[in-house]
Amino acid sequence: MRSRRHRIAVMAAVVFVFGLVVREGNRIYYIEPPFATLLDTSFENFTAVQIGSFKTSMAELLIIDLAYKDAQTQRISINRRMVSGERNEIFITELAMLVPANITEAKHFDTSQLRVDYRKLNGVGQALVAPPFLMGSLKADKESVANVLVIGIGGSQLNNFIHYNFPRLNITAIELEQPMVDMAKKYFGLKEDANQRVIVMDGIKFLEEAVEKGLKYDAIFIDVCPTRFPRELTVMCPIPPMLDERVIRQIRQCLKESGTMISKMLVFTVRVVEESEEVLVCSGEKVPKERFNLDLLLKSKAKFYEDLGVRT
Numbered sequence: 001m002r003s004r005r006h007r008i009a010v011m012a013a014v015v016f017v018f019g020l021v022v023r024e025g026n027r028i029y030y031i032e033p034p035f036a037t038l039l040d041t042s043f044e045n046f047t048a049v050q051i052g053s054f055k056t057s058m059a060e061l062l063i064i065d066l067a068y069k070d071a072q073t074q075r076i077s078i079n080r081r082m083v084s085g086e087r088n089e090i091f092i093t094e095l096a097m098l099v100p101a102n103i104t105e106a107k108h109f110d111t112s113q114l115r116v117d118y119r120k121l122n123g124v125g126q127a128l129v130a131p132p133f134l135m136g137s138l139k140a141d142k143e144s145v146a147n148v149l150v151i152g153i154g155g156s157q158l159n160n161f162i163h164y165n166f167p168r169l170n171i172t173a174i175e176l177e178q179p180m181v182d183m184a185k186k187y188f189g190l191k192e193d194a195n196q197r198v199i200v201m202d203g204i205k206f207l208e209e210a211v212e213k214g215l216k217y218d219a220i221f222i223d224v225c226p227t228r229f230p231r232e233l234t235v236m237c238p239i240p241p242m243l244d245e246r247v248i249r250q251i252r253q254c255l256k257e258s259g260t261m262i263s264k265m266l267v268f269t270v271r272v273v274e275e276s277e278e279v280l281v282c283s284g285e286k287v288p289k290e291r292f293n294l295d296l297l298l299k300s301k302a303k304f305y306e307d308l309g310v311r312t
Contacts, residue, residue, distance in 0.1 A: 022046065024068055038108040039067055041076065051112040052187060053085065056177045058226060060085035061092065063187050065111040076103055078111060080187060082155045092225065093155025095188055096120035116189030118164035121310055124264075125157050130301045131281045132219035132260040135291050140304060142166055149210075149217040149254065151203035152224035153180065156190035163196050165308055171196040174203045204241055207250040216256045222263035237266035258286040 022029045024046070035050040045068070052063035066079045078099050082092040097114040121129065132138045138146050144166060150159050150173040159173050175181050178200050184190035192198055199206065203224060225237035241247065242263075255261055260283045283291075290296070305311075 022048075022066055035064060039065070039078075039111050041104045041106060041109055043067065043069060045069055045071070049111055051080075052183070054179050054183050056179055061183070063183065065097070065114075067111070074104070078114060080114075080116075080155075082183070082188070093157050093188060094122055095155060095157055095160070096122075112187070116160065118160055118189065119309065121157070121161045121305075125161060126301070126305060126310070128158055128221060128223065128262055128264060129161055130304050131262050131297075133304055134297055134300045135260045135281070135283050135287050137218050137256075137258055137260040137283065137287065138166070138169070140166075140307065143168055146170065146218040147216065148172070148219045148221070150174065150221045150223065151206070152176075152222065153184055153190070153198065154223060154225070155188040156184040157188070158221055158223060159196060160189055163191070167195060169195065173198045174206045175200055176202055204247055204250075207247065207254060211250050211253045215254060216259070217254055218256055218259050220251060220255055220259065220261045222251070222261065225264070225266060237264050259283065260287065 022031075027045075029046040031046070031048050033050075035048050037049060037051065039049050040047070047067050049065050049067070050062055051065055054061055054063075062083050062085050064081045064083055066081060068077050068079075069075070070077075076099055078097045079094050080097055081094045084090050084092070096117040097111070098117045099114065103109055132148075133140050138144065138148070142165070145168050148159075148162065148169050148171045150171060153159060153173045153175045156173070159171050162169060163171055173196070175184075175198060181190070181198055181200060190198070222238055222242060224239050224242050226239055251261055260281065262281055281292075
C-alpha cells in the first residue's frame with residue numbers, strides 16, 4: 001500500500017486551561033464552568049450552555065451548545081460540542097445546529113430541542129471526508145453505491161454528513177462505547193436505516209472478523225480517539241493499538257485495491273500551534289500517483305465542497 005501524508009487541515013492551538021476556549025473567525029472566547037442549562041438570548045457576542053452529560057468507560061463527557069451573536073445582524077448561530085469533562089478545551093465532535101429565526105422572542109431558550117444542520121461540516125471534518133472522493137475511491141454522485149467503514153463515531157459528524165449527501169452509500173459504523181452511540185442519536189442526529197448501521201464492538205475485533213469474512217471497503221475512516229485526554233499523552237489519535245502492524249495489515253486487507261483509508265491524527269507537541277491535527281491518507285496501488293499532488297488535492301477539495309454547497 002502506497003502512503004502519502006499531507007497536512008490538509010490544521011486546527012487552532014489547544015490552550016491548556018480549565019475552561020472552554022473557542023475560536024470563531026479571528027476571535028477567541030473563553031468561558032468557565034459551570035455552564036447555564038438554558039440560553040439567555042440577550043447575551044452579547046458569545047456564551048455556552050450545557051444540555052447534557054454522560055459517562056464512558058474512561059471519562060465523563062459533556063454536551064455543550066456554543067452560541068454566537070453577529071454584532072451587526074444580531075443573528076444567533078449555535079454549534080454543539082461533545083467535550084471532555086476534565087479538559088473542556090478539547091472537543092470530540094462539533095456540529096452546526098439549525099436555529100429558528102425567532103429564537104430571540106424567548107428570553108430563555110432550551111437549545112436541546114434544536115436539530116442538526118446536516119449540510120454543514122467544520123474544517124477538520126472536511127479534511128477527513130474529502131480524500132476518498134478526491135482519490136476516486138468514492139464517486140461524488142448522490143446515486144453512487146459503495147461500501148464505507150467508519151471506525152469510531154464520536155458524535156457521528158463524518159457519517160452524518162456522508163449519509164446526508166450520498167444516501168445510497170452503504171455505511172457501517174463501529175463504536176466501542178454504547179453510551180457514545182446513545183448520545184450521538186440523542187444530541188447529534190445519528191440515524192440508522194437500510195444504508196447506515198452502527199455496530200457496538202471493538203474496532204480491532206471487527207477488522208479481524210472482516211478479514212476472516214473477506215469483507216472489502218471502498219473507503220475506511222479511522223477516527224479512534226480516547227474519551228480521556230491525559231496531559232502526559234503526546235499522541236491522542238489514533239489510539240496506540242490502531243498503530244500495531246497487525247492491525248494496519250488488517251486494514252489493508254479490508255481495503256479494495258482502488259480504496260482509500262483516512263485516519264485522524266491528533267498530536268500534541270511543542271509546535272502544537274502548527275501541528276495539532278493532521279489527516280493521514282493512504283490508498284491502494286490502483287489509485288493514480290498523480291492524485292497525491294498536494295496542490296491538486298487542495299483545489300479538488302475546494303471544488304468538491306463548492307459543488308455540495310459547503311463553505312470551506
